[in-house]
Amino acid sequence: MKMPSPQPNFAIAWWSAADYSAQATAILAVATFLVGLIGFVGITWQIGRQAKNAINQNRLNEASKLKLEIYKGILETCELASSAEIALSSYLRNFQLEIRTAGNLHAMGRPFNTPTARFLELSELRQAATVAAIGVITVVERWHVVDGRMSIFQDAINSAIYDVNEAADLVQALAIRLMPMDDPGTTNPLPWNLPTGAEAKQLKASADLFYEALHNLGYYVADFQTEMQALLVGDLFGNGVITREPLNPSAKVIRLKDERALRRYFRQETSWGKATALLMADVAAQYPAKGELSRLGFTPFGIRLVREQAAVSKRRLKRMGLRP
Incomplete structure (x- = not known):
């Protein structure tokens, strides 16, 4: 059986028959097409990559803005808590100073002024400090999604508030007897007697415990601010944050990296x-x-x-x- 003869390839036949100038023109046309195709593919890929990078960058920018907003709110809340804690401790310290000053003047036989501190104002400052500290806990709950370890600050601040309230009850039980009272309906103080030496010592002992508890509360709030600074805005500046290092080795510093050990401590000890x-x-x-x-x-x-x-x-x- 006779096999059919193969059909000549048109492109090969044309190439063989074409003169040099036609071949050169064909080569130039093909090269131009390939360059254009490669350029088109490259531009398309580059545009896609740039668009993806732009989307990622926008996402990072929005995340950075949100982090700054969160940290700004945390900073304001911590400042309120710190200010309230300082106002409360300063008020009680000022009352103790007024007592000592009055006692010294009395010992010298000189007249002395009635202290300006009042039990109602002390109670209001205590309430304000508690509310401000609870505000920090509320912020932790609100932004717990940022880092689950943040909840350790709920335990720490709750524990500190508990200790403050225990010590404050002792202080206020003395303050209601030792602080001057005003004539009802006026701002004129009623006759006031100097505390005895025993009462002054008792007040000092109770106040010292109260100050310690208040300071721990303030330290934990400051630790929260420090950890959130590192967590939320640390990468924006590329610098580390210096954490608190107390002189007392038994004092607790609240760090996110120590969350598990701290949680056991606060919940068990x-x-x-x-x-x-x-x-x-x-x-x-x-x-x-x-x-x-x-x-x-x-x-x-x-x-x-x-x-x-x-x-x-x-x-x-x-x-x-x-x-x-």
């Missing part, structure tokens, strides 16, 4: 942590059955949460040697 564990165990003891919790309006999730927390609290109490 502090007065606040032990009181919280006792409270949760007491709730579990009062409402042991799911039906009782349901009647109180707890959702199934809430019931499970209460029971799980109660079990955790019981284990903590056992480790601490306490009983609910």
Whole structure:
């Protein structure tokens, strides 16, 4: 059987028949086309890459703006808390100074002025300091999504507030007896007697505990500001943040990197942590059955949460040697 002869390739046939100038023109045309194609592909790829980079950069810019806004709010809240803590401690220190000054003048047989401090003003300053500190906790809760470790500041500040309130109760129990009172409806002070030496010493002992608790609260708020500065705006400037280094080795510095160890400390070793564990165990003891919790309006999730927390609290109490 005779095989069919192959058909000549048109391009090869044309190339063989074409003269030198036609071949050169063809080569130039093909080269121009290829250069144009490569340029088009390159430009398209470059535009796509630039668009992607622009989107990423815009995302980074918006994230940086948000971080700055968050840090600005944190800074304002921390400043309010710090100012309230200083105002409270300064008010009590000024009262103690007025007592000492009056005592010295009295010892010299000279007249002295009635102290300007009043119990109602001290109570208002205490309330303002507590509200300002709770404001820091609120900020932590609001921006917990930034870094889950931030919740350690909830534990630290709650613990500090607990200690401040315990010490403040002792101070105010003395202040209500020792501070002058005004004539009802006026700003004229009623007759006031100097505290005795024993009363002054008792006030000093209670006030020293109060100042220590207040200072711890202020330190924890400052630690929060420092850690948020590093977390939120540290990468904008490329500089590290100097953290607090107390002279007392037993004092706690709240750092995000130490979150686990600090959480164990605050929940197991502090007065606040032990009181919280006792409270949760007491709730579990009062409402042991799911039906009782349901009647109180707890959702199934809430019931499970209460029971799980109660079990955790019981284990903590056992480790601490306490009983609910």
